[in-house]
Amino acid sequence: MRIGFGVDFHQLVEGRDLWIGGIKIPHTKGALGHSDADVLLHAICDxxxxxxxxxDIGVHFPDTSQDFKNIDSKILLKKSYDLITAEGYTVVNIDASLCLEAPKIKPYVAQxxxxxxxxxxxxxxDVSIKATTTEKMGFVGRAEGLVAYATILLKNI
Incomplete structure (x- = not known):
């Protein structure tokens, strides 16, 4: 058994789609990044x-490579999974937390x-997803960005 921890941050900007957990969520801002900037999937990959x-994700999918420009992070998640299975591991469970002021993600958690x-x-x-705000404090509280944390348990296949 092995435990892993991942964290990811992205700025929120106008003119981008907001992808969280592989789901496009309606919002006035989206995450800025080289890929689709899915903060939750990136934290899980890490x-x-x-x-x-x-x-980490930057080693395998660098933001300097055009191969990953605007890539769907579900593809990065699958590629990360393929990498760990090649090493003889599989995922037991995931516990993840999102920090953002808006939008509310509860309606999208099951999806x-x-x-x-x-x-x-x-x-x-096997996939726990929780969300919290920062009570209007810091860059998350000012709706300038969002953060995701993920803890994962792997076991040998």
Missing amino acids: AMLGAACLG MQATIAGILNLTVK
Whole structure:
């Protein structure tokens, strides 16, 4: 068994779509990034890769490569999963937290869980997604950005 922890931050800007957990969420702002900037999937990728001692998302999918420009982060999640399975691991469960002031993500959590579970061969009961605000403090509280944290448990196949 191996535990991994991932974190990701993205700025929120006008003129971009907001993707969280593989789901497009209606909002006035979207996350800025080289890919679709899905902060939750990026944190999960980092947690998986870290648990398997394979570095981080930037090592495998650098933002300097045109191959990953505007890429759907669900593809990055699948590629990260393929990397850990090649090392002899599979995912047991994920516990993730999002920090953002708006929009409320509760209506989308079940769809996010199903999307992530489908990619990682899990059940939705194996994918915990929670959300909180920062009570209007800091860059998250000012709606300048959002943060995701993910903890993952891997086991040998």
